Amino acid sequence: MTAIEPNTVRFSSAAASTGAPYMTTPVAYDGILLAGFGGPEGQDDVIPFLRNVTRGRGIPDERLEEVAHHYRHFGGVSPINGQNRILKEALEGELARRGIDLPVYWGNRNWSPYLEEVVTEAAADGKRTLLAFATSAYSSFSSCRQYREDFARVLEETNLGETVTIDKIRPFYDHPGFVESFETGVREAVETFMSQGIAPADIQILFSTHSIPTADAERSGARDIDWGEGGAYAAQHLAVAAWVMDRVRESIPEAADVSWELVYQSRSGPASQPWLEPDVCDVIGELPARGRKAVAVVPVGFMSDHMEVLWDLDTEAAEAADEAGLAFTRTPTPGVAPSFVTGIVDLIVERLEGRPNEERPHVTSLPGAFDVCRPGCCENVRAGFKPAASGVAP
Template structure:
């Protein structure tokens, strides 16, 4: 095997995602998994689950992950990369522990992990690492000898993630009425998180106002806006905004909310807008409901022409980026010096999460970090 296609020491890739219900009967149990330990009563979970019921109780995320799995396997095969690709979820079937058990019983000993979250944050990175540690501990308790897992670096600024979103914005702009197209504002959206979590996201050196979470999103937004300007000749005004807030109202979360932002744009005389969900890998429920349902309804109420651009999903360029990230990490683990592909001002992210990176409220074991066993 050519060194450029050598995945060793890895003998499998695991796609690790959030999971979602696939029918009405799944909604409440799924939400119980998501909120485990918070003591939320079932009646409240039924209320929270109403947006799932609007879509037949089915979140699109699992089907989108199946499509991404197919794209990864196809890309690997086309490029002579002989590596099995498996899938596990945090909150719904196929569960992470089951996926790792299957890999362990099949004899896999070193697994690269790709999470469907591109940015640094507790919920988008460290919590997945905690899930990995919990699953590995569960397998050990079963008498198995679990494999080592290594999480691939954050890919928010990889060209294979950024460029499909640029194309999505260009397509959405083209769908706006010609008379308002050049005046359209770009609203880059991502999941709102508590300010305290944002401020401590990323390595300790990056903690502060918004932490790595905000800085990474701002860098991606700037990259996309600049690319759109270069290709259209129009410098569209833009702002990073937030969506999908949950939790107690007295706790400060990142703002402004996308719907509030649309109202502000309308009041300021904006003629059109494109919502760009840069914080999401695929068009899952928080995109379909919070943007395609709530935010577009708000835009219609205001009489503001708005389009929503596509997420990356299973774009072949993203699948190629995953292959590049995997081979980059594999070569590094073999002691080779490799060029790391990254756009923007922040450079490539770290391979190994350092101590103090995206800390939890209460310390818990986490795999694939500098403070992890076998790190």
């Protein structure tokens, strides 16, 4: 593996290579890289896909099969690839509508089409300066740095590191285009429950996101910012949830009596390893004792209705609510809502124009949505630091 020189920015455009946190120099990007997680598209794909996801961890197929039943329940097909195909088409349409002549290349970290394939394709098309939109909004190893490490790995393995650069769009967790769907969903859920005769004080809102190892959470975000317990990952989710509830209470004054909290789901680590808690289903089971009669689960950590939403929330959380005798609803993810697609293109334009940070839209007051990630952010303590694009090396 290539050694990392300290305090350098590798595999990035000339503007990003300065290491400045925000890029105020316009960059003539010639392609957009839609970077996804990937998912199986048939029963025969499930175990090979899970091997990719867990590569390097030595997990036997028998244990992978314990997770595989989630996919097998849906015919072995994850919806995430189909959703990204639709998102790619929507982005292409919005770019064309706004007169922005940029092709969109879609590649995945864990399943076909792989990032290696599409970066090679882009290079063959003469595209040398790519801007990546990773389909995860928050700061953590798995939702940001791991994508950046994959960009670097791909450029090294394809021998394109000297000719192709990949910058990454900032964490977009509090961009208006992303959060609008959550605010609309919570407002409609509260209104529906109230119309059914359920008092606001009897309604619980659970903002749910993917659990991650506590050690990763503590190291998420820039090191020189005091994020509090759970690092940037928890702080960002809490800030978005608070903004959503403030907006809902502005439009529905009675919603001041509606309770909310941040919960976690989809834990996949060993019991001996601390992960972020509480679990969404555990909390749902406690709600009757709190006097709640209805629960709305808000998938605030997710961009679309992929497997963690369909299984962990629409199946397991819904079953937990039924067992607890609670009215249940799951609010929408952004998906390809027009406001979200427009927001993604707005994020692209920020970088094309070199728009100053103070002119960029955001709904929270949190710092740290950097264009170029800071030294040592989002460390994975189990694997250490690997070469990564679009960030200052530790």
